[in-house]
Amino acid sequence: MLEYDVVVVGGGPAGCMAAKYAAKEGVSTLILEEDPAIGEPVQCAGLISKRAIEESEIKNSKSFINCELRGAIIHSHSHAIKIESPSSEKRAFAIRRDIFDKELAEAALNEGVDIILKSRVKGVKRRGEKAKLIIMDATAASTREINAKVVIGADGARSVVANIAGLKVAKNFLNCVQIEGAYEVEEAVAEIFVGKSIAPGFFAWAIPIGKNTARVGLCIDKRVSPHPNPLRFLKRNLSEHPVIAKKYKGTRSNFTAGIIPIPGGAGIGQRRRIVKMVNGVGMLLVGDAAAQVKPITGGGVYYGMKCGKIAGEIAAKACLEGDMEVLREYEKGCCEEIGKEIAFGLKVHRLRCVLSDDDFDKICHALSKYDMMQLIANRGDMDYQSFVFRELLKKPSIIKLIARSIIRYLYAKRKIR
Ligand SMILES: Cc1cc2nc3c(=O)[nH]c(=O)nc-3n(C[C@H](O)[C@H](O)[C@H](O)COP(=O)(O)OP(=O)(O)OC[C@H]3O[C@@H](n4cnc5c(N)ncnc54)[C@H](O)[C@@H]3O)c2cc1C
Structure with missing residues (x-):
């Protein structure tokens, strides 16, 4: 039977990064991917920041970039505002996710990670000090078992690992x-x-x-x-x-x-439960499986890679120290990295849910004023959006507009948790 320190379920950006960083620390690491090829099928618009490309650590970014984008136009019913990036640092990129994901997997392989394709994890059981993963091949014709000390669920929004661990993050x-x-x-x-x-x-x-x-x-x-x-x-x-x-x-x-x-809202401290110890066996979630996405734009590639690195390092540390309690550090690390951004983004998402077409029009009109456009262009950040939203919400014209929606918002806060 195969034996690994860390088994990562899912070969997307979060999983490849987690596996790469676990292997870098010297522990044996395996990625199990249910599809026959990494990166396919693509389910992404492929819009990521320059920072995300740097985070990917892929040297040859030309291989996956479709084009560089210099800004955005926001259209409401009867207004359009154009936000142009003042510098190349602020630019975004349209990318080919199939190639991007394959490059990430290649980097993990180069660190010594093993990858087994066409292998769907359908169960995790405890065996002594290890977890036993029940793997089904793509045709569902046979099953096999793999032992692991730590299981990282990087298996996307419909995470099987999250279900098995009883962690309901989304x-x-x-x-x-x-x-x-x-x-x-x-x-x-x-x-x-x-x-x-x-x-x-x-x-x-x-x-x-x-x-x-x-x-x-x-x-x-x-x-x-x-x-x-x-x-x-x-x-x-x-x-x-x-x-x-x-x-x-x-x-x-x-x-x-x-x-x-x-x-879901994480409450005080914004720390989410994304680690589970079942009889001393560690399971943790990363990427979409942990709902590590920006609620305002739905982008998850950057946060998935960022938290993937933390997950890999901490999973390796837990294996090397032989102490699964170390995995708790992962929740803290992710919370420090993206907790506040997600908590604020959720508020903006709830607010957006209650706005009418007329509200969107008025907001777009208000944003088209010079000072607001300058603020968005200079301080806007695709990956950390809360700063500019907070600043905009301090502007009297925006406060006036939002105040009208506050009752609907408070009602929605109970309905749209
Ligand atoms: C239409 C759309 C547009 C988007 N546009 C953007 C965008 O422009 N920018 C952006 O940043 N984000 C975007 N996203 C979100 C982004 O695609 C995800 O946040 C990102 O892919 C999450 O990466 P991940 O590694 O966590 O999961 P995934 O990329 O979903 O990878 C999970 C992997 O796990 C595998 N898997 C699942 N279950 C099992 C199992 N039981 N056993 C083995 N393997 C399994 C899957 O086959 C998959 O390969 C978009 C999403 C959608 C749906």
Whole structure:
């Protein structure tokens, strides 16, 4: 029977990074991935920051970058504001997630990690001082067992490991759809479309990925949507939205449907339960499995890699010291890194859920004032969004607008936890 110190379930960005950092510390590490190839199928718009690319530690970023984006245009029902990045440091990138994930896996392999594809983990049992993973092959024709000291659940939003550990981190899921298609790309900027009729509870996007091609998609929050199927909104946007329908040229490929976890509020200290000890055997969650995503934009690649590094290092430390209690440090480390951002992002998400199309219009109009645009351009940060949102919420014109929605917000706070 195979034996490893650390077994990582899932070969996405969070899992590859966790495995790489565990192996770097010198412990034997295995990634189990259910799909036949790392990075496929893709369920991502592929918009990440320059910081995220640096965090990936991939040297040859040219291999996966579709294009560099110089800013964003936010469209409400009757306004559009353009935010341009003042420096190259602030720019974002549209990337090919299939290649990006493969590069991350390659880096893990180079550190000595083993990867077994077409292996779906369906159970984790205790055996003595170790966990016994029950693995089913892709055809479900056979099962086998692998022993591990620590199991890292990096198996995405529908995490089996989270279920087995009894850790319910995500309280809600956004439902998302996206296509790639011919689209009039005037300049290299991402377009964001807000409004209850366009993407209830979230937003729609068009991300250029090359000359006259874009990823066009959206997410909805079912709790505030008149219809639970996001495809209905995508079809309508492609055929009727005044901007999207005009720019979209009718071809479509790479249809994607997926979910994004929205974490539940963590309460005092914002520390989430993402570590479980079952009779001394350690299990911890990372990435989407731990709902480590930005509630404002749904982006999870950067936080997943960031927390993956912490998970790998701490899992290795627990194995080397022979003390599973060490794993508790992981919750603290993640909380320090992203706890406050997620907690603040949840408030913004709840607020967005109660705003009407008219509210979005008024907010866009208010944001178009010079001082606000300067603040967003200079201090806006894709990965750490709370600073600029906090500053905007101090502006009298925004306070006035938000105050009108406060009753709805407080009501939603109970309903949309
Ligand atoms: C439509 C859409 C657009 C998005 N756009 C962006 C974006 O622009 N920027 C951004 O930062 N984020 C975006 N995200 C979110 C981003 O895709 C995720 O946050 C990110 O992929 C999380 O990485 P992960 O490694 O935690 O999980 P994943 O990338 O989901 O990887 C999990 C892996 O685990 C495997 N797995 C699952 N269960 C098992 C099992 N039982 N046994 C073995 N293997 C298993 C899966 O096959 C998968 O390979 C988007 C998400 C969606 C749905």
